[in-house]
Amino acid sequence: MHLPRLSPPHSVWWILLLGALALAAGLGLRDPSPPDEPRFVLAAQAMVESGQWAIPHRGVEPYAHKPAPFMWLQALAYTVVGNWRVAFLLPSLLAALGTLWLTIDLATRLWDRRTGLLAGWALLACLQFGLQAKRGQIDMVLVFWTTLSLWALSRHLLRGPDWRALALGGLAAGIGTVTKGVGFLPLLILLPWCLARRRGMQLPMDGYRDRRWWWLPAGFLIGVGVWLVPMLWTVARSTDPALHAYAAEILLKQTGTRYANAWHHVKPAWYYLQVIATLWLPGALLLPWLVPQWWRRIRAGDARVLLLVGWAVLVLLFFTASPGKREVYLFPALPALCVAAASLLPALLERAWVRRVLLGYVVVLASAALVLAAGGLSGTGWLDGVASERALDAATVRSLLLWTGMLGLGGLALAAWGRTARAGVVAVAFNLLLWTVYGLGLAPALDASSSARELMQQVRTRIGPEATLGLVGWREQHLLQATGPVTEFGFSRDERLQWRDGVAWLAQDPSRRWLFALKEAAESCVDPAQLIELGRSSRRDWVLVPGDAYVTGCVPPLPEDLHVSAAAAPD
Structure with missing residues (x-):
């Protein structure tokens, strides 16, 4: 991959700058849109207006489907910027940039500076990273905490001992857990680490029986307590049955029950293969070359690859075991795999077929965008059904198609400029263009309708x-x-x-x-x-x-199956 020719002290900052420009494009130009954004902003607004931050509310009801910390961040962002259109997206944007830096730094520490830069470019090129960075949802913030925990634990396990990093890893995993229940997942890296020890792989750390290992669970408990303690304290002091029902709902049903016996988003076992094949593009296209190389390095005793790839596989198995599946669940594994892949990218990008595949990916997506725009603007009316379903007027549809056409033309121009020699750069640049177009044009055009x-x-x-x-x-x-x-x-x-x-x-x-x-x-x-x-x-x-x-004197009949309020509907 041809990286920008910059002096060493500034290269990381250029990655962060380019990422910030693309991911922040359109910030403040749209309102929260379904499915998740409006409910989180409602809860954050209630916190700001009421001063009660321990238990989030959706209207008059406690909101028991997610813990409060993400809403805290949105509420804090509002107190700083004073604008909800900016505040609701700011936590995701900052978390994305933090995750990008952690990915670069971890790869640099485990390999070298060039590998760190490649890890950053690889993550910035992947569709799901940009998608979540542009959404006011929990998942980008969750991935920041899981990546921070993995960064700290890897420093201790692969370059240690570093007991403060171990404590930080536990703390970040704990905060991640009360951000979204699966934030503990980085702790699973201890399993491939134990396997590496049993296989006799070279690990630089001594002191396996040091008492300071207790810093890991101590940090985790402190992190969990950031929200759990004030929430339980608030519930314990209240006689409101709704708050006690809230505590039972979020601590039991929305954790263990939701995982083991999911009642929504039920998908087949192979569902995450589909997620990897689409949302992890263009990185997913390199897996036929990466997987054999990872296997060879693991067999050769490379503990770094074993821990990172092994942990990602455990995350995949963990979520596959649950009947309830969503595309965002697997997202925490993406930064780790970018780190594991980065050291292999220089050799892979020397292969003509790898470069052709990356360039073909850009050409196909850009061509599809251009064909879609041309077909829609031709007046054939083949988009009328979609426009009617989403309540889009003709002006909005035309704006969407024009921006889509710009994306297509831009992508083809990048492909013509870079050709196969710069295929890696073209793939990254196209993704940056995609999220810039989305932020400046596509999302604002949809805003009036989708936000209601x-x-x-x-x-x-x-x-x-x-x-x-x-x-x-x-x-x-x-x-x-x-x-x-x-x-x-x-x-x-x-x-x-x-x-x-x-x-x-x-x-x-x-x-x-x-x-x-x-x-x-x-x-x-x-x-x-x-x-x-x-x-x-x-x-x-x-x-x-x-x-x-209203028909005077009329009282709607109470349905026979509804003598009491229905149970909370799943999100």
């Missing part, structure tokens, strides 16, 4: 600034984007129960109250002729119910 901002503005314009809006069957983006007086009747409760409470609320002051409701929930006690169709949002149909539509 436009819909909720239309609702407020229709009902007037003084009317109170009640939400029934709502999604998080609707509450987040709602302006003026707003009330809701719970999020995880069955929609029929929300409708029952909403109708009773509407009846109390029909002249100044309206309901924003899921169309299928608005079935009783209102005049259907007075319902105002709002169209589709979040791929569902919604209606606006004026107070005058």
Whole structure:
């Protein structure tokens, strides 16, 4: 791979700078969008407004599906920048840059400076890294903590002893665990380390029985306690049954039960092969060459490769064993594999076929983007179905297609410039171009529709600034984007129960109250002729119910199967 010809002290900073420019492109140009971003921002907003940070809330209900630390970061970012459009993405951006630096530094410490630079370029080239860095979700922050833990543990196990690094590894794993439950995964690196010892591989560390090994679990417990202690203290001091139910939900159902007996995102055992083959592009294309080389190095006694690749395999097996699977679950293994691959890249990139494959990857994606744009702009109407499903107007579709065409043209121009001789550089540059185009053009074009901002503005314009809006069957983006007086009747409760409470609320002051409701929930006690169709949002149909539509004296029947509130629905 041809790296930029820069003086040694500045090369790492150029990687970080280029990464920052691409990953930060468009920061502040869009609002939170489903599936996860709006709910996290709602919780962070509640923390800022209420001053209660131990237990996150989604509307009036405690939010028990994820711990609070990620929302803390968003709330802290808001207190610094004062703008939610920037604040909700800032933790992911900073975590991505931190992960990128850790990847470079770990490869440098285990091999040399050139290998460190290659590890950074490799990570920056992978699709999933950029994708998560551009999202206001937990996973990029989780990967920062897992990578920090792996960085510290590898320093101790492969270059040690370094007892402070060992303690840091435990601390980072603990904080990662209360960021998202699988943050303990870096500790699994002890298993391939034990195997390396049994095989007699050369390990530079003595003192295997040193008492300071206790620093690892001590650091882990301190990290977990960062959130667990204040949360349990808050619950213990409260008599609110909702908070006690919250503690049981997040400590039991959302951890062990969610892993062993998943009730959603159920996928087949081979699901992660599909994830690797798509989201880990273009790195996944090099696996046919990398895997045999890794195996040879392990057989030759290279403990560095055994620990890094062995740990990544354990992560793959861990998540494959659970019936519930999502593409982001495997993401923590990506930086480690980039480190393990980096020392092999110089030799691989000397091979003509490797360079052809990388260049072909860019040409195929760029050509597909260009064909998509040309086909859409030709006026054939073949995108009408997609536009209707996502409630996109003609101007938005045209903007999306123009930006897609720019991506395609840019990719083909890079391929023509670099050809096979600079295929590695072209692959990295194309990924940087992709996320720049996404941030500046694609995401902002989709924002008004996907964030529900436009819909909720239309609702407020229709009902007037003084009317109170009640939400029934709502999604998080609707509450987040709602302006003026707003009330809701719970999020995880069955929609029929929300409708029952909403109708009773509407009846109390029909002249100044309206309901924003899921169309299928608005079935009783209102005049259907007075319902105002709002169209589709979040791929569902919604209606606006004026107070005058209420049928006087009517009480929605309580369904026989719903004598109590329904259990919380999974995210």
